[in-house]
Amino acid sequence: MSCSLSAVKICAKIAGRELFRDFSLSLAHKQKLALLAPNGRGKSTLLMILAGLLPASSGQIFIFDDEMKSLKDFEKHRSKIGFLFQDSNEQFVRASVLDDVGFGLLSFELCASKDEADKKALKMLESLGISHLKDKICFHLSGGEKKLVALAGVLITEPKIVFLDEPTAGLDESSSARLAEILGSIDASMLIASHDKDFISKITSNICELE
Ligand SMILES: Nc1ncnc2c1ncn2[C@@H]1O[C@H](COP(=O)(O)OP(=O)(O)O)[C@@H](O)[C@H]1O
Numbered sequence: 001m002s003c004s005l006s007a008v009k010i011c012a013k014i015a016g017r018e019l020f021r022d023f024s025l026s027l028a029h030k031q032k033l034a035l036l037a038p039n040g041r042g043k044s045t046l047l048m049i050l051a052g053l054l055p056a057s058s059g060q061i062f063i064f065d066d067e068m069k070s071l072k073d074f075e076k077h078r079s080k081i082g083f084l085f086q087d088s089n090e091q092f093v094r095a096s097v098l099d100d101v102g103f104g105l106l107s108f109e110l111c112a113s114k115d116e117a118d119k120k121a122l123k124m125l126e127s128l129g130i131s132h133l134k135d136k137i138c139f140h141l142s143g144g145e146k147k148l149v150a151l152a153g154v155l156i157t158e159p160k161i162v163f164l165d166e167p168t169a170g171l172d173e174s175s176s177a178r179l180a181e182i183l184g185s186i187d188a189s190m191l192i193a194s195h196d197k198d199f200i201s202k203i204t205s206n207i208c209e210l211e
């Protein structure tokens with residue numbers, strides 16, 4: 001099977017302190033892989049490194065077999081890489097739900113007009129069962145609603161690799177269950193950082209522990 005992402009002997013230092021050393025993983029095409037570790041171990045840092053949002057101190061990262069030698073190399077794959085931040089408020093770039101969800105289409109020039117972006121955004125909201133939120137203000141939503149709107153904004157560009165950082169943080173049981181159901185139905189490769197073993201068990205049995 002071809003790999004969407006491979007990381008070889010990644011080392012990370014934050015503020016001069018070594019966080020992890022020689023960490024390697026492979027994410028196969030359409031595979032869902034959970035990255036489990038307790039809080040503070042370095043999951044968010046690792047996800048950001050693998051997504052090209054932070055530099056590693058050493059090691060190699062391959063996206064679709066193409067080596068990323070610097071953060072700049074990620075740019076050509078940017079529209080194919082989605083990142084769902086732990087805090088949905090960090091994800092929103094527009095006030096209204098419809099504008100926010102369609103934003104990626106316009107910023108990556110995947111749509112010719114705002115009208116077309118709106119139509120696709122509405123379709124995406126419908127597919128996640130949240131079209132009733134389209135005219136709401138992102139910051140007025142509940143935690144569970146915010147998470148699904150943020151996910152809609154990530155999925156709209158049809159990314160091939162999606163990084164999810166603690167997707168159930170702050171969600172109640174029913175929102176977590178709905179999110180697990182949605183993620184299970186998505187056909188992208190996924191790396192999901194979590195310490196929520198129950199949630200992960202609903203999505204995948206592929207687990208990688210950050211020791
Ligand atoms: N920008 C930063 N400056 C200093 N320390 C940081 C920074 N980002 C993360 N850390 C520290 O690095 C460690 C790992 O953080 P993080 O990657 O957020 O872990 P996790 O996601 O597993 O909870 C923590 O001790 C955290 O305080």
Ligand SMILES: [Mg+2]
Pocket residue numbers: 040043044045086165166
């Ligand atoms: Mg974290």
